[in-house]
Amino acid sequence: MELLLQSFFNLDILKQAWPFLLSGFWMTVKLTLVVVPLGLAGGLAVALLSTARSRAVRWTLIVYVDFFRAFPPLVLLMFIAFGVPFLGIDLGAFAAVALSFLLNTSSYYGEIFRAGIESIPRGQYEAARSTGLSAVQTLGYVVVPQAVRNVVPDLVSNTLEVIKLTSLASVVALPELLFAAREAQSVTYNATPIIAAGMIYLVCLWPLVRLLSRFEHRQIALH
Amino acid sequence: MTSLERLADTFFNVPVMVQYLPKIVEGFFVTIELALAVVAAGITAGLVLAVVRAFRLRPVNFFIVLVVDVLRALPPLVIIIVFYFALPTIGIRMSAWVATWLALALVLAAFAEEIFWAGILAVPKGQWEAARSTGLTFLQTLTDVVLPQAVRLTIPPLTNRTIAITKGTALGAVVAVGEILYQAQSAYSFSYNPSPLLLGAIAYLILFVPVVYFGRWIETRFAWKR
Numbered sequence: 001m002e003l004l005l006q007s008f009f010n011l012d013i014l015k016q017a018w019p020f021l022l023s024g025f026w027m028t029v030k031l032t033l034v035v036v037p038l039g040l041a042g043g044l045a046v047a048l049l050s051t052a053r054s055r056a057v058r059w060t061l062i063v064y065v066d067f068f069r070a071f072p073p074l075v076l077l078m079f080i081a082f083g084v085p086f087l088g089i090d091l092g093a094f095a096a097v098a099l100s101f102l103l104n105t106s107s108y109y110g111e112i113f114r115a116g117i118e119s120i121p122r123g124q125y126e127a128a129r130s131t132g133l134s135a136v137q138t139l140g141y142v143v144v145p146q147a148v149r150n151v152v153p154d155l156v157s158n159t160l161e162v163i164k165l166t167s168l169a170s171v172v173a174l175p176e177l178l179f180a181a182r183e184a185q186s187v188t189y190n191a192t193p194i195i196a197a198g199m200i201y202l203v204c205l206w207p208l209v210r211l212l213s214r215f216e217h218r219q220i221a222l223h
Numbered sequence: 224m225t226s227l228e229r230l231a232d233t234f235f236n237v238p239v240m241v242q243y244l245p246k247i248v249e250g251f252f253v254t255i256e257l258a259l260a261v262v263a264a265g266i267t268a269g270l271v272l273a274v275v276r277a278f279r280l281r282p283v284n285f286f287i288v289l290v291v292d293v294l295r296a297l298p299p300l301v302i303i304i305v306f307y308f309a310l311p312t313i314g315i316r317m318s319a320w321v322a323t324w325l326a327l328a329l330v331l332a333a334f335a336e337e338i339f340w341a342g343i344l345a346v347p348k349g350q351w352e353a354a355r356s357t358g359l360t361f362l363q364t365l366t367d368v369v370l371p372q373a374v375r376l377t378i379p380p381l382t383n384r385t386i387a388i389t390k391g392t393a394l395g396a397v398v399a400v401g402e403i404l405y406q407a408q409s410a411y412s413f414s415y416n417p418s419p420l421l422l423g424a425i426a427y428l429i430l431f432v433p434v435v436y437f438g439r440w441i442e443t444r445f446a447w448k449r
Contacts, residue, residue, distance in 0.1 A: 007312040070431035071424065072393035075404050079424055082408075083417040086233045161387070164298035171397055178301055182308070191309035198301050205296040213292075216380075217341050 010192040017184035017193040024180025035101045043109020068107040076100045081172040093174040112154045116147030153215035236418040243410035250406035258389045264328040269335025294333035302326040307398045323395035331388045342373030382441045
């Protein structure tokens with residue numbers, strides 16, 4: 001018990017590590033605020049383009065989505081972070097992380113939005129078009145708002161996964177929460193910072209997990 | 224050298240690729256082994272937890288919900304790092320392989336438990352009552368009547384979640400499990416050439432493109448009627 005308190009919940013160590021953890025936390029928040037909106041926008045673009053009439057466009061997007069869904073995100077991240085500099089382009093850790101997460105998450109969000117758009121009955125398009133709305137207006141005012149409402153649980157679920165994903169950035173030395181915690185551990189020779197980082201993730205993400213669990217029960221119960 | 228040649232030399236360096244191919248193949252099998260072990264342990268544990276939860280013992284269920292929530296809220300990489308770097312400081316030691324396997328299996332078990340439990344709840348109460356009134360015991364009702372129906376409902380979400388978590392085997396690279404990414408990454412740092420990373424990426428595509436298609440097929444096969 002003594003050992004457990006000493007190694008995992010050491011207040012002196014926590015006091016020392018706190019500034020690091022805090023700056024790591026803000027980096028995680030910043031990363032989330034960049035990656036989630038970009039992923040949502042990218043995903044929506046993918047889904048809307050998938051409704052295009054051109055077969056070439058549709059097939060390209062299917063390949064894009066399946067390609068990036070098959071790649072473990074960490075593999076993609078390492079490939080971009082270590083491979084791209086050989087092309088003479090210096091991205092920097094933040095941009096490498098943002099780019100690889102954009103490719104990954106836009107595929108997932110894209111699949112979700114696509115399922116939402118497909119759930120809207122054909123009659124909605126026809127009715128909207130016959131009232132004189134253009135194709136773009138139909139999508140923007142009629143189809144997308146309903147589609148999004150149908151897939152809110154999946155969107156929340158994926159967003160939770162994306163936030164958890166930001167911890168991978170520690171591998172390419174972006175100083176986010178997990179990286180800060182590991183740095184603090186190696187400086188203090190004590191595991192308290194890692195446990196504290198885990199607690200921070202837990203406190204921030206628990207409400208999302210609860211919300212999701214409620215959504216999931218409702219979703220399966222409907223069938 | 225033209226720039227195209229330089230590009231080929233950087234990313235498709237044949238001698239480097241030939242040299243490190245055996246390592247990547249070795250990693251390929253480690254990834255498969257790890258993935259299968261995660262799926263087997265995670266889904267079994269998830270099903271067992273959901274069945275235990277069906278007995279509706281308050282303190283037990285409270286504990287299950289708590290653990291499941293924690294495992295769903297924490298990033299898997301954080302869990303792996305806690306197992307591998309933090310637990311040894313209180314005297315619990317495990318190999319990198321075990322740390323990765325255990326972390327991913329626990330995360331999968333948590334998600335699987337939630338999905339199975341939602342499936343069990345989705346089976347109408349009348350099914351329970353009818354089965355019990357024909358003389359089946361509680362456990363017989365659960366295994367012979369409720370679970371077969373519940374599991375069918377849970378196949379699409381469970382498949383997708385399983386695929387996503389299986390890809391997490393790449394996280395093992397962070398604690399030096401010799402799977403594909405780790406092999407590719409160490410080959411990259413030895414040769415200072417990104418060709419092995421490309422090779423690793425191809426290995427993942429060979430492994431996971433069929434899996435993604437399988438998931439898609441499952442989804443249409445068991446499509447929920449909205």
